Amino acid sequence: MSIIDDEKKFEVVQNEVMSDGVDSIIDDRLKVEFPASLAALTAEELAALDRATTRKVDILLMPTLLTLYTLNYLDRNNLQMAKIGGMTTDLGMTSTQYATCVSVLFAGYVSLQVPSNMIASRLSRPGSYICFMCGLWGAVSACTGAVKSYAGLAVCRTVLGFTEAAFFVGALYLLSTFYTKAQLALRTSILYSGLQLGNAFGGLFALAVFNLDGAHHIAGWRWLFIVEGALTVGAAFVFAGFIPNTPKTIRWLTPLERDQLVYRLAEDFGSYHEPGPFWPSVRLALTDVKMWLLLLCMLLNAITSAATNFFALIIDSLGFNRSTTLPLTVPPYILCMAVILAYSWHSDKKQERALHIAIPYAIVIAANIIAMATTNTAARYFAMMLMPSAFYAPAVIVYSWMSTSITGTSTKRATAMALINASANTPSIWTSYLYSGHEPHYYAAFSVNIAASLLAIVFAVATGQYLKKLNSRLDKGEDLGPQGPTEVQKRAGFRFVA
Template sequence: MSPTIQPAKSGDGAVLSPIHTENVLKSEVEERRDYSGAREKTDPREIALVRKLDWWIMPILWLMYWLNYLDRNAIALAKLNTLEEDLNLTGSQYQTCVSILFVGYVIVGIPANMVVTRIRPSIWMASCMTVWAIISGLTAIARNYTGLLLTRFFLGITEAPYYPGALYILATFYTRKELATRISILYTGNILATAFAGLIALGIFEMHGMAGISGWQWLFIIQGAATLIVALAAFFILPDEPLSTKWLTPEERKLAHERTQEDTVANKGQTTTWSGILDAAKDPKVWLFVAMQHGHLGANGFKNFFPTAIRTLGFNQTITLVLTCPPYLIAGFISIAWSWSSGRYNERTWHITIGKAIAVFGPLHISS
């Protein structure tokens, strides 16, 4: 016998009609919302859809972010090879080449946020990645300080559109309750790129002198080629918006669109991009986050000098490259657990505050 659905009962035990039963079930679903209005998934179709989104969106975005940081941090590892000797760089010139990337990054940051909403995100992000792959590979042909400086500057310009584009895609397909964990998983691409960059460089530096090419040049060539392959794949895999996603069925497209529309915070009228920028500029909370991010990036600047700092402790090149891995590997696991907790309990303030408080001890300990 097939199972039957028992009709719902009211508080006094009276049997409700099918219509009333449906309303009761709907109200129960509506009640599964937190203080911000974000709701918990209960529909098996929605759970299956989110799982499918994870399998299609997260791997390609993660790979793109992983390569984003692998390419920009390659200069720190190239310094352990013969980069400075081959290009006759002084210490201050090397530091300028490291820093100039962020000049290009800042110039393009806000415009990139505006462009991604006007053209197809898949085309925009994959195109930018293709160009940064080529520039990364061309770093190998730099012959002096000027050549390295220019490639780093343009690398910053072409890498800048990636992160706002990735967040835009995630916000288009995921609800507020789902975003924290996904953003954290994405961010591990940054952390694990730094963790494994040394091990990758260790293998590539074994090619030093092959075909008359230095190890640091092979590093830029191989990583640039890998980035180009992923960029070409991104043209076909990255989605634009739920209703046009090719790898979703018509029913899944409709569900993906409806659930994000339902989760969207109500907007008080239509606003232009510029009015949105002005509103953000007048919000004190935005500037608080700017200050926090400024301190965060400043503290993370040591990434570009971390391998060199380890080498000054007396280790050879092989041990130095291996020792760059463990700190970031541990950080990757903690990052996922921390953001899962934030998403699970839909709490942000204390997760940010405690995390930043712990992070303060590192620089203080080093400076003491």
């Protein structure tokens, strides 16, 4: 009965907010009042204060999340490095068993993202929660170095997926509580560059750790899990001491800077990030057309980017030895990191998303055709150089699009983000079987990537057109209901970025 009452109460508030004469009836939580502490400042002083505030938030938050995401991918993708280091031989594993160990991580990863982000959206210290979960996954990764069989490895990878579920969607949610719509694409790309750093230097780090082979009678691939896991635990412990949690409680800001940050976010999102009633917010997330369109975009992107899980092995199929193969995994991801930073900056500058998503997929299609058509070393490596930039650049844009297009309470947005990311990772459960045992041409995998890229272009354009239609309705003064912007946002000139 309490849930029903809560939902009715929430709908009343939503209807009131969207109605005429809103000034007299709008809920206090949705008011955006200019702080009295800032009233004496000139426009120039406010602009300088805003820049200083953003700079401090950047310094506190971005290096922390970037480092944790780099460690996240080191711990996730060390399995393929361990395979090159002799893990499957030592454990007596088949190629199918190896593919299963890749897949089971994503089964755990997908299943807990939504409940984890729901929890994060309602905690007073979401940043500390993320660090705690990072420490857990680091411990699990370190324990993987002690496995004695395929079954033990599969169990460790499943548990690793459970513990990693909190991080990326939690980090996206945390970014959305500290940055405006115009700032999110660049910050999302900075966060996402942690993935590229993890992929780029994972091979070099593995090569260095493999030199410990035989130390204390422990194989080099076991040292890889132990060392990388220990690094993650240490970093999580350190970062938990200063990671920002909410704009209202962030330390190292002056009272004026804190007031400016909270006001800026309230003005941009229509209200400060209120959790809102739980089940009504979840229901709104599930019935938002924008969420489902963005989910399809990310789902298709995940299919094309599944090559990452086998990237080192695809390069290994060119016939190089271990000392050459692992360094060759670095350049594609260094290029990718530069591309996504520049690309997201350009998307923010132009305030355009659909074409910035669709265009790179033409490159994905070309790269997969080249990789499938030939095993010539130069041609195959050229294709592999193109792939990460081409499928990760649009992913960053979709993530920022998601953060700015899903309006409503923080619980609704956190739920939608988690649903999109969780669903988008489901292809990793089955795409691993397209690669394992199908070298060197990988016909099935590359063909699926081409088809997914074509569909991704279609859905990116469709999403852009849908958002333009919503903007057209807003221009005419139409009410979009609870799935649209609040009255405060509309008065501030809110428009969806298409």
